[in-house]
Amino acid sequence: MAETPVTAPLQPQKSAGGASGVDSADIQGLVRFGYKHYTEAVFLLLRVREARAARAWLAGASVTSAVEMKPLPDYALQVAVTSDGLRALGVSADIIDGFSQEFLDGMAGDPSRARRLGDEGPSDPKYWIWGGGDRVPHCAVLLYALPGGLEARRLAVEAQCAAGFDLLQRLGTTDMGGKEPFGFTDGISQPLLDWDLAQPASDRTQLEYANLSCLGEFLLGYPNEYGLYTPRPLLDPSRDAQGVLPRAAESPERADLGRNGSYLVFRQLRQDVSGFWRALDRYAGGNAGERDRLAAAMVGRTRTGQPIVDPSSVNLNDFTYGADPEGIRCPLGAHIRRANPRNADLPAGAPGILSRLIRTLGFDASARSRDLMSSTRYHRLLRRGREYGTAVSIDQALAGAATPAEVGLHFMCLNANLQRQFEFVQNAWIMSNRFNGLHDESDPLLGNRMPGPGATPSDGFSMPQSDGPAGRLTAVPQFVTVTGGAYFFLPGIRALRFLASA
């Protein structure tokens, strides 16, 4: 489906949302907040058993909006649906068809997608606990609570849902104090959303890497970084007789089912914490300092979050890789360099008008080769994951403790275009063993170590040096296994009520 150009200067709709016209009351809070104060969380994956009762619950569920509230309510509740869920709720096929193809197909819907996402070998959807075969959830209820408040709330929500839904999976989470299970500080780098719609709709002058993203990269119904509207179901208003839905900004004669909604990628990623630290200890010959150095090289940050490309970076996020084109300070294949290469429309190079002109016109061959990756502004992800299971310390891992069956990351991210954002990052940057001129290696944390096209290996890891051949790790084991996953639509709150009345 082609994206719709902005036909008129951006005129955000007038609404309850304040000066910018963004209606925070219609947006689910997860888009705006990481819910860090809610240290407890549980994710309920549901399947519709009785559509009428399921719709009745969705119509009345007290979904938390993106309006800032003080004091903080005791809990937050978010609701998302899969395309199977929309069908099970009885939403008309022609309306569902307006969503993106990736969402319609589902994360595990076809072997070619599974291969592109790296869901092969032990991560094959046929082994998943949920998300594969007949275990695709219809609805996800994400429940967050202040310390001590989750259990009572969960029991209440489960009781309310019981009439319409079967509980497919209850996914608990663990507060690991801001660290992911390998022990690294997580949640540092996030795109900054242009909530004020202050950024020009298609900013051709923004050539350097910047962290501000157009709202349309994460919310449907607003212009994205191309200055276009991402396709979504736009309905004849006769389908919305009650006038529940907002109107489409670019075609006000249509009711907009997508506006203020986002796609939610949810993957359960099991982490072999003991395997990770024992492998690094082997590579380091038992030297603790070297072990830490290798681990930081794989992530691109130290365990406390310092970016290794610029350890002096004060706010931990104010850096690019422009001064390290060879990957000497931070390996080209480090997890955070793959997941966000921080490059821009203009290849990096010397300052000055002449140099800039040469690079803009594409005459600088070395700059061109550095710019083989697409500009990152079109491939940002808003991460909202939570850790789960039993934490294992490095000491426990090295002392021989086995990784518990249950430990890892409930990876979640929001994006407006599953193909251009999540799938691109996962496939072309994280899993690819040809990323950025590399070969024989994929993401050191996430790679499935399966041979790539032409049976090329993907289990190496290279660390270029300024004064000699690159340091190289070989036969890196698999540390992360996918055990579940699905694509959800996190609707705007009005859209959720509309779907519930379908």
Ligand code: HEM
């Ligand atoms: C178990 C799996 C994973 C682990 C342990 C992990 C760990 C980390 C860590 C430690 C950071 C640095 C802290 C930060 O900047 O927030 C990070 C950043 C990041 N990760 Fe992951 N991650 C995992 C899965 C993924 C997946 C599946 C994706 C996307 C498909 C992803 C995308 C990113 C992105 C976009 C960043 C920020 C990069 C930047 O802007 O500098 N991660 N991850």
